[in-house]
Amino acid sequence: MAERVIVKEVAPRDGLQAQPVHLSLEQRQRLIESLAKTGVPELEIGSFVSPKAVPQMAGTEQLASQLPAQPLIYSALVPNMKGFELARDAGIKTQAIAISATEQMNQNNIRKSLTETFAMAADIVKRAASDSVDIHVYLAVAFECPYEGRVALRTILAQAAELMTLNPARLVIADTIGAADPAAVKEMMSELVAAYGAERLACHFHDTRALGIANVYAALEAGIRQFDSSAGGLGGCPFAPGAKGNVATEDIASLCQQMGLDTGIDMAALLESIALLSEFIGAPQGGRSHYWLVKNWQKIFASSH
Amino acid sequence: MAERVIVKEVAPRDGLQAQPVHLSLEQRQRLIESLAKTGVPELEIGSFVSPKAVPQMAGTEQLASQLPAQPLIYSALVPNMKGFELARDAGIKTQAIAISATEQMNQNNIRKSLTETFAMAADIVKRAASDSVDIHVYLAVAFECPYEGRVALRTILAQAAELMTLNPARLVIADTIGAADPAAVKEMMSELVAAYGAERLACHFHDTRALGIANVYAALEAGIRQFDSSAGGLGGCPFAPGAKGNVATEDIASLCQQMGLDTGIDMAALLESIALLSEFIGAPQGGRSHYWLVKNWQKIFASSH
Numbered sequence: 147m148a149e150r151v152i153v154k155e156v157a158p159r160d161g162l163q164a165q166p167v168h169l170s171l172e173q174r175q176r177l178i179e180s181l182a183k184t185g186v187p188e189l190e191i192g193s194f195v196s197p198k199a200v201p202q203m204a205g206t207e208q209l210a211s212q213l214p215a216q217p218l219i220y221s222a223l224v225p226n227m228k229g230f231e232l233a234r235d236a237g238i239k240t241q242a243i244a245i246s247a248t249e250q251m252n253q254n255n256i257r258k259s260l261t262e263t264f265a266m267a268a269d270i271v272k273r274a275a276s277d278s279v280d281i282h283v284y285l286a287v288a289f290e291c292p293y294e295g296r297v298a299l300r301t302i303l304a305q306a307a308e309l310m311t312l313n314p315a316r317l318v319i320a321d322t323i324g325a326a327d328p329a330a331v332k333e334m335m336s337e338l339v340a341a342y343g344a345e346r347l348a349c350h351f352h353d354t355r356a357l358g359i360a361n362v363y364a365a366l367e368a369g370i371r372q373f374d375s376s377a378g379g380l381g382g383c384p385f386a387p388g389a390k391g392n393v394a395t396e397d398i399a400s401l402c403q404q405m406g407l408d409t410g411i412d413m414a415a416l417l418e419s420i421a422l423l424s425e426f427i428g429a430p431q432g433g434r435s436h437y438w439l440v441k442n443w444q445k446i447f448a449s450s451h
Numbered sequence: 452m453a454e455r456v457i458v459k460e461v462a463p464r465d466g467l468q469a470q471p472v473h474l475s476l477e478q479r480q481r482l483i484e485s486l487a488k489t490g491v492p493e494l495e496i497g498s499f500v501s502p503k504a505v506p507q508m509a510g511t512e513q514l515a516s517q518l519p520a521q522p523l524i525y526s527a528l529v530p531n532m533k534g535f536e537l538a539r540d541a542g543i544k545t546q547a548i549a550i551s552a553t554e555q556m557n558q559n560n561i562r563k564s565l566t567e568t569f570a571m572a573a574d575i576v577k578r579a580a581s582d583s584v585d586i587h588v589y590l591a592v593a594f595e596c597p598y599e600g601r602v603a604l605r606t607i608l609a610q611a612a613e614l615m616t617l618n619p620a621r622l623v624i625a626d627t628i629g630a631a632d633p634a635a636v637k638e639m640m641s642e643l644v645a646a647y648g649a650e651r652l653a654c655h656f657h658d659t660r661a662l663g664i665a666n667v668y669a670a671l672e673a674g675i676r677q678f679d680s681s682a683g684g685l686g687g688c689p690f691a692p693g694a695k696g697n698v699a700t701e702d703i704a705s706l707c708q709q710m711g712l713d714t715g716i717d718m719a720a721l722l723e724s725i726a727l728l729s730e731f732i733g734a735p736q737g738g739r740s741h742y743w744l745v746k747n748w749q750k751i752f753a754s755s756h
Binding site: 327328329330354355356357359360362363364367397400401404405406433434435438 | 632633634635659660661662664665667668669672702705706709710711738739740743
């Protein structure tokens with residue numbers, strides 16, 4: 147049996163939330179139904195944020211009420227305790243909260259100080275424990291902040307130590323702006339794996355500088371086996387060829403497949419989801435390996451169709 | 452001082468040789484002049500092959516007679532002893548010869564058996580030694596052959612051992628069709644570095660499956676510090692977006708820069724070369740990181756212009 151790599155598909159959340167094209171609830175539902183058939187074990191369906199702030203995510207509670215029956219872990223992002231309660235009441239048993247590693251990113255993003263943000267995270271993780279909800283804590287801008295520049299490794303290690311005392315279901319190291327390089331990833335993730343083991347750690351990379359897959363490989367080398375990714379590398383600007391968002395699910399699946407690691411992803415189904423995304427967005431979507439995969443996926447993946 | 456990584460720029464040879472658009476000698480000359488200013492320490496100007504077989508490379512001897520005065524190592528690919536002599540007589544003091552790791556690739560490519568090809572390589576390396584020419588021996592399809600499939604690691608290790616007894620200036624492990632994955636790269640290159648040291652080893656990757664930069668990183672991890680690459684990721688099909696050729700010089704330069712390794716590449720000059728290539732080919736060229744670099748290169752590279 148090949149060793150398992152867990153992929154959390156985040157296209158319906160991180161992929162869609164920054165799109166100038168706003169998908170209808172029906173389109174988002176169809177996307178979720180399509181992605182639920184790709185074999186990914188986890189699927190983030192949206193976020194419980196103010197529809198004024200992020201109109202792309204309006205109505206996520208309705209999507210939560212009509213989830214496909216596949217045996218997936220469905221998750222959602224929540225910004226605060228109110229969001230946690232809304233998601234919990236909508237039946238979402240795995241939730242993501244994001245806190246930024248720098249003062250300025252927290253201030254600019256959610257108008258809270260670093261101290262206030264960590265306190266909020268602690269409150270939510272505690273409440274979640276009593277409500278039987280798993281929390282994935284995202285440590286955002288963990289390599290570089292758009293306002294404060296490079297983030298020191300020791301800062302992240304100290305923040306991770308503080309967050310791990312909360313005993314979250316998962317700590318996700320997030321390279322929010324896509325500025326990590328594989329040497330930095332390997333160093334950081336090796337330190338974290340040595341301290342906490344790999345089971346509750348994950349990585350979330352963006353492919354802005356085209357180092358997304360090299361960073362995934364570096365994290366795999368450090369022992370990490372859980373990754374976020376987005377079908378088609380959704381994100382970035384859909385009208386700028388080559389401007390990439392999240393690291394693409396098909397790129398991670400291809401990398402793992404060729405390395406003898408098992409993501410459980412059905413590539414034919416995933417390519418169908420990407421085609422659907424392209425239709426909804428109105429522009430071709432696809433990760434770095436997409437062009438090759440469309441014609442050649444059977445060379446590395448078993449044909450299931 | 453940052454540790455040095457040697458890049459051999461191969462766009463004028465491996466990049467151009469497969470293009471449906473045939474550049475004129477004057478265009479090839481302008482490309483060489485442009486690339487000679489990018490700071491790369493090595494530049495492959497073309498190949499001394501039959502113009503009937505590869506019309507894109509016709510007239511390389513003329514280019515060899517008018518090389519820019521920059522202190523670069525100019526090299527050329529030669530297919531056999533006759534090519535070696537032509538290149539030597541044209542003043543090319545560093546030459547590349549390519550032999551394939553599999554019987555069928557040699558048969559299909561140059562109508563010679565594996566044994567005959569290795570014998571030819573031995574003859575050329577010996578002659579080169581007495582003529583004061585450095586030979587870079589390329590071991591092609593070192594990970595996968597389009598005719599025979601995956602190549603066993605032990606096959607490459609045995610062939611490398613045989614080739615190293617010839618004492619070539621460099622042994623280049625070439626993933627000719629872009630089928631390597633980083634785990635395989637790290638394993639193979641670690642074995643080779645342990646056996647021969649890194650100084651005379653190099654890697655040549657293609658980005659077909661979008662793993663080019665992950666493979667470069669894996670080779671760096673194994674201790675390799677010499678790489679071939681092509682400005683703009685030239686190669687593949689220029690009319691198919693995303694179909695990539697050689698790993699792009701700008702991608703390697705960006706990876707190294709962010710990892711604190713020094714390629715000596717002037718990114719502004721390299722982007723000018725890529726723009727020139729796009730003009731000559733008649734289609735936008737650019738590696739995986741090109742889109743980001745065009746707008747943001749000063750964020751990671753010092754501005755020299």
